[in-house]
Amino acid sequence: MNIVHRPSDETLAAFAAGQLDEGLAVVVACHIEADQESRRRLQNLEAVQGALLDKIEPVAMRSGPCDPNADVQTGSASDISEAAHETGMPQVLRPYGFGPWRPIGIRIAMRRVDVPGASARVFMLRAGPGIALPHHKHTGVEWTTILAGAYEHEYGRYAAGDFDEADSEHDHTPRVDPVEGCTCIVAMTGSVQLQGWLGRLLQPLVRF
Amino acid sequence: MVPALALTVDGMRKAGAGAQGGRFIALFDPNRLIAAIAHSGDRDAFAALFDHFAPRVKGLLMRGGAPAELAEEVAQETLLAVWRKAGLFDPAKASASTWIATIARNLRIDIARRETRSRLSQVYEILDEEAPEQPDATLSGAERDARVRAAMTQLSPDQYRVVELAFIEGFSHQDVADRLAIPLGTVKSRLRLALSHLRGRLEDLR
Numbered sequence: 568m569n570i571v572h573r574p575s576d577e578t579l580a581a582f583a584a585g586q587l588d589e590g591l592a593v594v595v596a597c598h599i600e601a602d603q604e605s606r607r608r609l610q611n612l613e614a615v616q617g618a619l620l621d622k623i624e625p626v627a628m629r630s631g632p633c634d635p636n637a638d639v640q641t642g643s644a645s646d647i648s649e650a651a652h653e654t655g656m657p658q659v660l661r662p663y664g665f666g667p668w669r670p671i672g673i674r675i676a677m678r679r680v681d682v683p684g685a686s687a688r689v690f691m692l693r694a695g696p697g698i699a700l701p702h703h704k705h706t707g708v709e710w711t712t713i714l715a716g717a718y719e720h721e722y723g724r725y726a727a728g729d730f731d732e733a734d735s736e737h738d739h740t741p742r743v744d745p746v747e748g749c750t751c752i753v754a755m756t757g758s759v760q761l762q763g764w765l766g767r768l769l770q771p772l773v774r775f
Numbered sequence: 776m777v778p779a780l781a782l783t784v785d786g787m788r789k790a791g792a793g794a795q796g797g798r799f800i801a802l803f804d805p806n807r808l809i810a811a812i813a814h815s816g817d818r819d820a821f822a823a824l825f826d827h828f829a830p831r832v833k834g835l836l837m838r839g840g841a842p843a844e845l846a847e848e849v850a851q852e853t854l855l856a857v858w859r860k861a862g863l864f865d866p867a868k869a870s871a872s873t874w875i876a877t878i879a880r881n882l883r884i885d886i887a888r889r890e891t892r893s894r895l896s897q898v899y900e901i902l903d904e905e906a907p908e909q910p911d912a913t914l915s916g917a918e919r920d921a922r923v924r925a926a927m928t929q930l931s932p933d934q935y936r937v938v939e940l941a942f943i944e945g946f947s948h949q950d951v952a953d954r955l956a957i958p959l960g961t962v963k964s965r966l967r968l969a970l971s972h973l974r975g976r977l978e979d980l981r
Binding site for chain 1 (some may be wrong): 832943
């Protein structure tokens with residue numbers, strides 16, 4: 568994987584601090600899983616948190632330590648969904664459920680990713696070679712991690728592992744790789760003004 | 776009593792006592808305490824870690840706007856997790872403070888977002904578990920931490936404050952701008968500059 572597009576410092580810092588909306592965080596995590604460089608930057612930003620913890624003004628605890636052995640750990644019940652075992656599926660998606668692939672046009676399909684508690688909508692999109700994704704503008708953000716194949720738009724070519732951090736200032740028309748097609752995971756916030764027939768199909772995905 | 780000990784650490788740190796501080800740090804050695812828990816379930820080591828870190832985790836959460844009760848719960852749970860996971864702590868990957876800060880982050884998410892059935896803490900754990908071995912990694916967690924801390928001291932006080940607020944209280948620029956009574960654009964550019972400075976200083980950390 569030759570990754571060239573990475574999250575901004577600020578996005579990675581917000582991820583490290585646990586401050587991102589869960590839907591956006593999941594898409595960032597899919598990228599980090601694939602990218603050694605972003606993983607290293609994440610470790611540095613986590614070390615910033617460690618340094619801040621050392622410098623913080625302590626606040627006295629009301630009670631002392633509990634008996635650590637009395638602690639009954641139920642463990643986070645991770646019900647792993649069937650889809651999470653499919654090949655090429657990022658490991659970080661294991662805790663989540665998925666909807667079925669639904670065709671939403673000719674050679675375009677999408678599937679819902681259920682991220683409870685997220686305000687962003689998360690979905691996977693699979694598009695056949697050469698397809699032009701709908702031209703659109705949005706008020707929120709639209710973050711994408713490419714899982715397979717590639718697309719290209721005004722800001723460059725995005726291939727497997729790349730992270731595309733588009734905000735309201737971006738106005739793009741991605742064109743899917745003419746040979747490989749493209750599978751990606753997307754998180755969207757805000758409202759989107761979509762144009763064209765595919766735009767109308769995608770519209771229900773976007774929360775206002 | 777251990778709490779008195781913790782107060783002494785603070786006093787010394789604030790006084791910036793170089794040699795004495797250095798001597799004291801040798802006394803409070805979280806890596807050794809965590810190892811003692813892992814090897815022999817050492818209760819005294821646990822108490823010492825608790826007295827040092829629980830009030831800091833609580834302080835961090837409260838600075839971030841969490842109610843005292845929630846902050847207390849996260850601090851308790853964080854230290855219990857330190858007890859349980861002591862055997863998994865790898866000083867080559869992260870310093871004790873950094874490791875404990877990430878545990879606290881995950882538990883804050885679990886507990887604060889309990890009602891939404893958030894799974895985000897599992898995502899962080901999977902990322903951590905799946906981390907591939909880095910044969911060329913020459914930097915230990917402690918060295919990484921030292922470099923990160925050194926880079927942080929080179930931030931201007933204004934930049935430091937913005938980074939601190941963003942990490943602890945959130946990345947909403949408007950909130951930070953309100954807190955510091957500076958324009959929104961200034962917050963954005965300061966944060967961007969500070970983070971790019973940190974990245975520049977750490978670029979060769981491989």
